[in-house]
Amino acid sequence: MVKRALTVAGSDTSGGAGIQADLKVFEEHGIFGTTALTSIVTYDPANELHHDIDFVDSAVIEKQLTSAFALHAFDGVKSGMLGSTETVTLLAAALHRAEGVRYVLDPVLVCKGQGMMVDLKQAFLDELLPQASVVTPNLQEAAALVGAESIDTVNEMRDVARELHSRGAKAVMVKGGARLAGNQAVDVLYDGEEFTVFTSPKLGDLMVNGAGCSLAAAITSELALGSDVRTAVERAKAFVTHAIAGHISNASSVDSVYHAAARLSPSEDVNVQRQ
Numbered sequence: 001m002v003k004r005a006l007t008v009a010g011s012d013t014s015g016g017a018g019i020q021a022d023l024k025v026f027e028e029h030g031i032f033g034t035t036a037l038t039s040i041v042t043y044d045p046a047n048e049l050h051h052d053i054d055f056v057d058s059a060v061i062e063k064q065l066t067s068a069f070a071l072h073a074f075d076g077v078k079s080g081m082l083g084s085t086e087t088v089t090l091l092a093a094a095l096h097r098a099e100g101v102r103y104v105l106d107p108v109l110v111c112k113g114q115g116m117m118v119d120l121k122q123a124f125l126d127e128l129l130p131q132a133s134v135v136t137p138n139l140q141e142a143a144a145l146v147g148a149e150s151i152d153t154v155n156e157m158r159d160v161a162r163e164l165h166s167r168g169a170k171a172v173m174v175k176g177g178a179r180l181a182g183n184q185a186v187d188v189l190y191d192g193e194e195f196t197v198f199t200s201p202k203l204g205d206l207m208v209n210g211a212g213c214s215l216a217a218a219i220t221s222e223l224a225l226g227s228d229v230r231t232a233v234e235r236a237k238a239f240v241t242h243a244i245a246g247h248i249s250n251a252s253s254v255d256s257v258y259h260a261a262a263r264l265s266p267s268e269d270v271n272v273q274r275q
């Protein structure tokens, strides 16, 4: 039977991140995807292509969530850019009603090439973390969530993973990515019992738009297909590393991941190891 997933996220008009990324990744995994749109990100040519974010009215977000859950029994739900505490509360309520659904929380607080966005960290901690099968903060988001100045080492990634697990997430994946120093892209997974460290050779220090969204969408897809969390994360990391290797340029300073790369142009440099 075809598996179904919902993404609750923003539109990234550049096509690399956001709801565009999520739907493409679902499709690559054979998942039937649907959406609840929270915001629209555009790029202003009069201002060096900086992001501009327009938020969808919360009554319209509520209607989309009601529709989506009335139409489908989801095998996975993913959230990305939520934009307001009202939206967090609406999603939390919908997840409560869909009791037990696998839910991947990408706690989007930063966009590459852009600073910190609306501060949703308390709402994430209080309302969404306790419902998450997996939460996937990058280093900046992890630091913001626990009130740390910065996270710079794998040991600090372990500590923050443990702390976020104690706040209610069933599993925590802290992404070192291009931000962690060194020649490896290191991610730490903690499921409350075991730490697993995933590494793969870093593909340059360049940050690529859509890496985090695509990773979380790939984890959601793998969970929907029945993988356990560790396998889901390992496969998703390999999938997104191919997508980073196949990155495409645009007129902004940040390239986009290419979501079909694992299938159409896999890279020989992708070698995900787990310890």
Ligand SMILES: Nc1ncnc2c1ncn2[C@@H]1O[C@H](COP(=O)(O)OP(=O)(O)O)[C@@H](O)[C@H]1O
Pocket: 137, 138, 139, 175, 176, 177, 178, 179, 185, 186, 187, 200, 201, 202, 203, 204, 205, 206, 207, 208, 210, 211, 212, 213, 215, 237, 240, 241, 244
């Ligand atoms: N330059 C890179 N080379 C290889 N893997 C990377 C690179 N940048 C990010 N990754 C990986 O991509 C995934 C998403 O990470 P990241 O880009 O840090 O997320 P976000 O988009 O939330 O900031 C992680 O598995 C990370 O390790």
Ligand SMILES: Cc1ncc(COP(=O)(O)O)c(C=O)c1O
Pocket: 009, 010, 011, 012, 013, 017, 018, 019, 041, 080, 081, 108, 110, 111, 112, 208, 209, 210, 211, 212, 213, 214
């Ligand atoms: C709508 C939307 N969601 C999420 C993100 C975060 O993207 P990334 O996967 O690069 O962290 C962005 C960044 O451009 C975005 O525009």
